[in-house]
Amino acid sequence: AQSVTQLDSHVSVSEGTPVLLRCNYSSSYSPSLFWYVQHPNKGLQLLLKYTSAATLVKGINGFEAEFKKSETSFHLTKPSAHMSDAAEYFCVVRDSSGTYKYIFGTGTRLKVLA
Amino acid sequence: NAGVTQTPKFRVLKTGQSMTLLCAQDMNHEYMYWYRQDPGMGLRLIHYSVGEGTTAKGEVPDGYNVSRLKKQNFLLGLESAAPSQTSVYFCASRTSGNLYNEQFFGPGTRLTVL
Numbered sequence A: 001a002q003s004v005t006q007l008d009s010h011v012s013v014s015e016g017t018p019v020l021l022r023c024n025y026s027s028s029y030s031p032s033l034f035w036y037v038q039h040p041n042k043g044l045q046l047l048l049k050y051t052s053a054a055t056l057v058k059g060i061n062g063f064e065a066e067f068k069k070s071e072t073s074f075h076l077t078k079p080s081a082h083m084s085d086a087a088e089y090f091c092v093v094r095d096s097s098g099t100y101k102y103i104f105g106t107g108t109r110l111k112v113l114a
Numbered sequence B: 001n002a003g004v005t006q007t008p009k010f011r012v013l014k015t016g017q018s019m020t021l022l023c024a025q026d027m028n029h030e031y032m033y034w035y036r037q038d039p040g041m042g043l044r045l046i047h048y049s050v051g052e053g054t055t056a057k058g059e060v061p062d063g064y065n066v067s068r069l070k071k072q073n074f075l076l077g078l079e080s081a082a083p084s085q086t087s088v089y090f091c092a093s094r095t096s097g098n099l100y101n102e103q104f105f106g107p108g109t110r111l112t113v114l
Helices: none
Strands: A001-007 A008-014 A019-021 A023-026 A030-037 A043-051 A056-058 A064-068 A073-078 A089-095 A100-105 A108-113 B006-007 B008-011 B019-025 B031-038 B041-053 B054-057 B064-067 B073-078 B087-094 B109-113
Touching: A001 A089, A001 A100, A008 A019, A019 A056, A019 A108, A023 A030, A023 A064, A023 A089, A030 A064, A030 A073, A030 B008, A043 A064, A073 A089, A100 B041, B019 B031, B019 B087, B019 B109, B031 B073, B041 B064, B041 B073, B073 B087
Parallel strands: A008 A108, B008 B109
Antiparallel strands: A001 A023, A019 A073, A023 A073, A030 A043, A030 A089, A056 A064, A064 A073, A089 A100, A089 A108, B006 B019, B019 B073, B031 B041, B031 B087, B041 B054, B064 B073, B087 B109
């Protein structure tokens, strides 16, 4: 069975400093991986997705993630945090066993300090 | 193009009451999903549908029923609400095709059961 682990439930950074949100996955197959962002009282919005075309994936709002098969990781980064980045972030792996399900991590809440 | 919409946005029920949550999408997507979101638990799949007239159980289906009579609509029913069903409910949809297609989410329904 596939699973995903977000290693930090809360991350705090100062505005203008780098952001690192960590995600590890387990998969028996070549995975589909996604990062979503959820701002307070809003739905989930796709930040980026891994499609096997490139290991470094660029997303919206300056975020990117690197797929590392040897480490089974898909960490999300941003060079410089902005106040508007404060939100909850979810790492998601697609179940490729034919059941069409997506497996969500428990989320990382990012706080950006002025 | 409204994307995925959910009705209602908020609802308060008393224990034992019933209600139906409506999800509608205008993207002609084949697959639709219902999730619940609880603090610290990420999103958990309740039921999903891979096409009109078909439904399947997810991770936490007990106490819920669903129907997909029209391709664009996916209904989630609570026959006899319980306080444990207090949660935020999200609907999502995606197109069929390759492994890397992402889900599109609605804005959520916040349900409180007293």
